[in-house]
Structure formats: C-alpha cells, structure tokens
Amino acid sequence: MKNFKIYAIAILAMLVTTQSCSPDYLNEPQPTTSVSPDVVYGSKEGATALIAGILRQTRAQFTATDSGNLGSMYFARTNKGNDVVNAGSWFLYDYANDNREPNYRRTVFTWNFLYYLINQTNNLIQGVSASTTISEADKNELLGQGYAMRAYFYFELSLEFQHTYNYDVNLPAPPIYDLPNQLEGKPMSTQKEMYAFIVADIEKSLSIGSNSRIDKSYFNEQVAHGIAARIYQVMGNWPKAQANANAAYGGNVAAALSPQVYKNGFTSMDEGVEWLLACPQTSDQSAYYYTAPSAFFTQTESAYNNTFINKNFAALFSPTDVRNTFYATGRTDYRAVYTRKFKFGFDSDVVLMRTAEMILIEAEAMYYSNPNGAKNLLYQLQKNRDPNAVMSSNTGQALLEEIYVERRKELYGEIGVEWYDAKRLRRGMPRDQNGAHRLPMTSNPIMPDDKRLFLKIPQAEIDANPNIPASVNDNR
Secondary structure (H helix, E strand, O other): OHHHHHHHHHHHHHHHHOOOOOHHHHHOOOOOOOOOHHHHOOOHHHHHHHHHHHHHHOOOOOOEOOEOOHHHHHHHHHHOOOOEEEOOOOOHHHHOOOOOOOOOHHHHHHHHHHHHHHHHHHHHHHHHHHOOOOOHHHHHHHHHHHHHHHHHHHHHHHHHOOOOOOOOOOOEEOOOOOOOOOOOOOOOEEHHHHHHHHHHHHHHHHHHOOOOOOOOOOOOHHHHHHHHHHHHHHHOOHHHHHHHHHHHHOOOHHHHOOHHHHHHOOOOOOOOOOEEEEEOOEOOEOOHHHOOOHHHHOOOOOOOOOEEEOHHHHOOOOOOOOOOOEEEOOOOOOOOEEEOOOOOOOOOOEEEEEHHHHHHHHHHHHHOOOHHHHHHHHHHHHHHHOOOOOOOOOOHHHHHHHHHHHHHHHHOOOOOHHHHHHHHOOOOOOOOOOOOOOOOOOOOOOOOOOHHHOOOOOHHHHHHOOOOOHHHHOOO
C-alpha cells in the first residue's frame, strides 16, 4: 500500500503536468523523469496507480468554475432544462442554451477534457497490453477498467457533439483515436462508426473485467454494465439495455436502494448502497468551489448558491416522498424553492451513477416487452421512496411517460437527465411559463431534435486538423 501511494502521487504529478489551458497539452509527450513506463506497466500496482491518476483528473480544475471536470459537464446539462433555475451567475449561458459556438469555453473545454481522458486511457490500454511482467489475469482486470473508461468517455463525447444516435447514424461524429499521444489528424467519424467503437470497447470490458475494485471511483464490471445500459438505452436496443441495467444494480430492488440516507446530502459514495460510480473528494484533495452540483445548489453552506428549483417540479413530490428535499426561500419569484439534496463541502463526493437509474432503465426497457413487469418494477422504486405510493393505473404511452417523470424526480441535478432524455427521445424541452423561470425562453423553446442540444466543433480543432473541413459546422 505504501508503494501504491508513492506511485499514485508520482503518476498524478505526471498527469497534471500535461494539463493546460491550451489544447496543446493533448499531444504533449508524457514526462519520463518522474515515473518510467517500466515502473508504471511493470506491475499491477503501478498500472493501478496510473488509473488512480486518470480518475483524479475527472474531478480536476481544468478551465474555469463552470468547466472544470465531469461534474461541471453534467451540471451544464442540468442547467439547460426546465426543472432547475439558474439565478444568473455560473452556468448562466448553459441555462440560456446559448453556449455552443466553436470558440466558446463550454465547447472547447468539453472537447479537450474528454480527449485528454481518452488519451490517458489509450496510454493505459497500450501499456498494459504490451507489459511482459503483469500476469494475464491482472491484465484482464486492468484492461477491463481501461476499456470501460474509454467507452464511457467516447460515449459522453458522442452525446455532446452530435444529434442522438437514432437521428441519423451517418452524421459526422468526433474522430476516433485508439493510440496514445495521437490526437490530431484524423477525420470526423460517423455516428455509426463511433457507436460501433463504443460498443466494442464496453463489450470487451464485460468479457474480461472483474467486479473487484479499490473503491467506487473505479470502473469495475458492475459499472461497465451500467455504462452498457446507458449506451443501449440511447441506441434503443432494449433487450441489452434491460439485461445490463439489471446486472448493474443486481436485480433486487430493495437490496439496491438506501432510502434512509437520501436526505443526508449526497456527500459520501460509501453511505448506503446506491452509488455505483463517483468522484471522491477529501478536504485536501478536492475540486473545491468547482464542485458541481453541490456548490451551486446549496443555500445553507457558503458557496455560489445560484441554483433553484422550478416550483412546478417540486410540486410533483408528495410530502411523504423521501426525495422531497425542497424548501421555501421566502421569495415569490423564480427563486421561491431550493433543494437540500446536495450538501456542499470540499470533501463532498460527486455522484456519477446510481442503482436507481439502472432500475428505471430496466423499467423503461421492460416496457417494450412486458409492460406489466415494467409497472411492477416502477412501483417497487416508488414505494421505496414513498411509503404512501400507490401502483400506477397507467398503461401504454401514459405508463412510459410516468417512467420518464420518475427519472426526473430521481436523478435531477446528477447527470442532466432532462437534457439526456430530450436528446435521446428526440423531444423538446420547453420551460414553464408561470413565473417559474428567470429565462422562460418563451419565443425560442428547445424543440425536438434542436441543434442547441449539441455543441459545434471547436475552431482550434478545425484549424489544427487538415482532415476536418472548415464546413464541418455548417448547418450545426
């Protein structure tokens, strides 16, 4: 353990030195003076330390308070919807759905950040594969993590830079790089090619990975099933979405949920059983005020305190629902309601995936083959959250709509669920007009297949890559 900590600190230093406000850091060679490849890939311990360093970067401070890490990427999506209200500071341009131009910070950060993580994961996959000293069993465990991580990062990239998969699989998607330190020069791929690559990676992970892991920040087989469930949900492959979601949470709803800790502030990945994947933090190893969502939702701790809840969304929760963490501010405008779902602290962990999401993916997928089974599964979750819940009488499309609403109630503030669902379901995302919003977007609501649901290609990438034409952003 002592050696692991030493390796992890050294490798983290190596990774941090490649980080910069300039996209040039993506292709800078890795320094070799601190930790040699022979050390990193000479043992399972060394390679695991590299993974720890990569995961540390998912909660780093890359560009600015609203564009620093995975949490800020997800929170930008959250701000784009109807259920959350931005009071006019950080993330305000995301809230206006006007933060997607080629030179804008959101666009540049999202592209560079995800490719940075992809590049580091490519290093991991190549280095472990070529190692002559790591055992085959240990290689499989390490590569299972690497392939799951790369699938996850490319999946997020695909969501951010094009229409959803089922809109048109022949549309251009970001370039695919599978070798380290080669992040320039390839042409745009297509959505079909991108998803084929993502599926191959996640299935490879599932075929060789292990459920063993150090803590809930690591991508083990359970997390790989969760990633696969999301991928197949977006693709509309309902049998595979259902099977992977079930495997991710374990198939036992009661055993997979911890309603007794729901109101404790979402600060610890180890409290209860629900968190599958997280960015862990300690008071001295933290994203500090870059920590989304908690630094922005909180009204009880000293932070930005700039995010409120649509009063109509809060009204969807019964008084006995454990998820009803809403309070009145005393104001009568769009700032009338806030949530205590997320408690801010430098040591507050950031949730990336929970069992409840997997239960709802399974319910949605099951609807297409067994609607009564989907209704029963939905009710199990609802009853877990609210002892007074009554099984729905909805059938057909109304039942499916109820599942979508439950996703919003369960996952708001976490992964940008409204944006995610509007995009994959090819729906609009209009805002309420009864004073619930600072920007109601009355004349320019988000429509089905709206181009504002994805970002343009960064101008710096167009300028640097001769195989990406200047016309790539035409009609985007």
